[in-house]
Amino acid sequence: MPLRPFGRGGARGLRAKEPIGGNHVKEARAGRGHSANFAGKALICSTLLAGLAITFAQAKADDVNWRQFEGASIVWAYDIHPYADAVAAQLPEFEKLTGIKVTPELYPDDAYWNKLTIQLSTKSPSWDVVGTGIQPAWDLAPGKLLEPLDGYLNDPKLTAASYDYKDFFPALRDALTWRVKEGQIEPGSGQVWAIPHGFENIQLFYRKDILDKFGLKVPTTPPEMSATCEKLKASDRAITPLGVRGVRFWSSIHTAAISIAKSYGVHDFLLKDGKLQTGLDSPESIAFHNDYVDMIRKCAAPSFANDNWYQVVDGINSGRIAMAIDSNMFGFWNDVAGKPASGKIAFAPPLRAPNSNNFESNIWVWSLAMNAASQKKGAAWLFIQWATSKQVELTGAISGKLVNSPRASTWTDKAWLEYAAKPEFNNFVDTFKAVQERAALAFTPRVGFAEAMNAWAVAMQKMVNGADVKATLADLASEIRSSM
Incomplete structure (x- = not known):
């Protein structure tokens, strides 16, 4: 070409x-x-x-x-x-x-x-x-x-x-x-x-001007985010409440999904009986995915399945998106003097599990x-x-x-x-x-990372499109185990 x-x-x-x-x-x-x-x-x-x-x-x-x-x-x-x-x-x-x-x-x-x-x-x-x-x-x-x-x-x-x-x-x-x-x-x-x-570490960054306009607080958990999104959509249907990556590729897992999942106690892999096993069908993973999928359905753009970081960044810069969970520097770059969003983007830790006192952030x-x-x-x-x-x-x-x-x-x-x-x-x-201070590598070092995480991204799309969470995660775990 x-x-x-x-x-x-x-x-x-x-x-x-x-x-x-x-x-x-x-x-x-x-x-x-x-x-x-x-x-x-x-x-x-x-x-x-x-x-x-x-x-x-x-x-x-x-x-x-x-x-x-x-x-x-x-x-x-x-x-x-x-x-x-x-x-x-x-x-x-x-x-x-x-x-x-x-x-x-x-x-x-x-x-x-x-x-x-x-x-x-x-x-x-x-x-x-x-x-x-x-x-x-x-x-x-x-x-x-x-x-x-x-x-x-x-x-x-x-x-x-x-x-x-x-x-x-x-x-x-x-x-x-x-x-x-x-x-x-x-x-x-x-x-x-x-x-x-x-x-980079993973953060929640948001259009301060939009949240202030509608009197909305910065959410700290996926259920809080879902509720905030519903309020924002009721106030202005033209604004997409949340920008997140959704493409069928591991890059959509390594930012928002893995960071929030860690706070729920989810492990991509863990040692069990002396052998490496995936933890993606665990009770903690089911709880996380129930909350995360519900959040995506209520908050993300209809184009979620095709959105990568380019769309997330452009959305928050233009004001079409009110909040994003992604690499922290994206908010910084859009705050640069002379840009439409300059001075309007503020930063917060990523979302955490409702029963957790601490957030987690992948690097x-x-x-x-x-x-x-x-x-x-x-x-x-x-x-x-x-x-x-x-x-x-x-x-x-x-x-x-x-x-x-x-x-x-x-x-x-x-x-x-x-x-x-x-x-x-x-x-x-x-x-x-x-x-x-809390940022750390959230994945387990191993060969086969891309294959397993790509499969997770595909499963995420299926769940957002209506597939049963528990059954989809069981299929995902079975697929990953068969390749180990």
């Missing part, structure tokens, strides 16, 4: 690939327009340009020869995402520094993950650097489809002393470090499979990994190192695109803290800190 420009005003060289198959065409169009809104002014931001100059000066002073792979061309693949925008806006500086040409290939969310699996499992060398998360990497590492990065990190000819790998939050480093034993993931010590690039770690089949591994590593460096992370953060930096140094930097504390972002920083 031919390449198409990445929206009007996109960063130089940034392109979005046409999605795989017709089912994703509408989503791809939405994604390109949404991402272009974020990227449009990146290259004229004075703060960003200043950061680029600092990056170049610091890199030139490093003890690594940044031009040792001059003339190489690499491909970097990623989800259509503002995090990609943050790096793409700075690519001209990387190319100037190294003489390496980087071609981005960006895809809509679920199309990207499908394409990633195909590209790497066929051992195609066409992608050199890929965006991934912890969970997809669990499925890729055992087949030797990802390149372990320990050797690159520990090579003084390839990694600058100023890179400071230990500056990444320990929990994020640990989550991307494991060993493969007998075809399964064994967390803890082991090899480094990817480098953190950004991360997702956007990371950069290397394709094991790449024929340009040295150039690929220099790009990963540069894209996750202190200055590139900081510059992305204070440009309003790469929030939730995985580097501790960003969170102590005065420029970032002052920017994130601006009035238009309401209670973003305080809520982030409160939620992060």
Whole structure:
């Protein structure tokens, strides 16, 4: 398929690939327009340009020869995402520094993950650097489809002393470090499979102006949300009360569903009689799904089954959606000065079970990994190192695109803290800190993550469409057990 420009005003060289198959065409169009809104002014931001100059000066002073792979061309693949925008806006500086040409290939969310699996499992060398998360990497590492990065990190000819790998939050480093034993993931010590690039926790964020207009309180449980949605629909039928992902893909499970489910005591997998079993047909899971499905029916848009994060973000930005449960940075990005929702979005912890005193919040770690089949591994590593460096992370953060930096140094930097504390972002920083205290990886490390979670997403659609909750969960658990 031919390449198409990445929206009007996109960063130089940034392109979005046409999605795989017709089912994703509408989503791809939405994604390109949404991402272009974020990227449009990146290259004229004075703060960003200043950061680029600092990056170049610091890199030139490093003890690594940044031009040792001059003339190489690499491909970097990623989800259509503002995090990609943050790096793409700075690519001209990387190319100037190294003489390496980087071609981005960006895809809509679920199309990207499908394409990633195909590209790497066929051992195609066409992608050199890929965006991934912890969970997809669990499925890729055992087949030797990802390149372990320990050797690159520990090579003084390839990694600058100023890179400071230990500056990444320990929990994020640990989550991307494991060993493969007998075809399964064994967390803890082991090899480094990817480098953190950004991360997120799951929150409820809402249009403060809409809730205030109708005198509605921020709900804290799914039943409270259902009741609030009924009141909102009675007040204004044009507003969709709640935006959540519903596509038949694991990405619709890893945000709202898994975070709320954990507070009900639901486990995707657990040890029973010394063996790993799924917990998705447990009494706790049945209770959660009864409440969650009822909430979706009363609160979500009729397009729920086709909605991914692009639709959620666009809805809350335009005011068509009053509340959303998703990655916390989406509310932040829509509060940026000059946007329709600027100053109107506030933040709260995710919903919790009615009988629980605590909420739970899943984490997702956007990371950069290397394709094991790449024929340009040295150039690929220099790009990963540069894209996750202190200055590139900081510059992305204070440009309003790469929030939730995985580097501790960003969170102590005065420029970032002052920017994130601006009035238009309401209670973003305080809520982030409160939620992060309880945020943790909600999934069990194991190969087969995507297959099981995709099945859960399909079952969720069936239940929302009227299928019996208990029977559907029994079928889901049976399907997962048969594949273990």
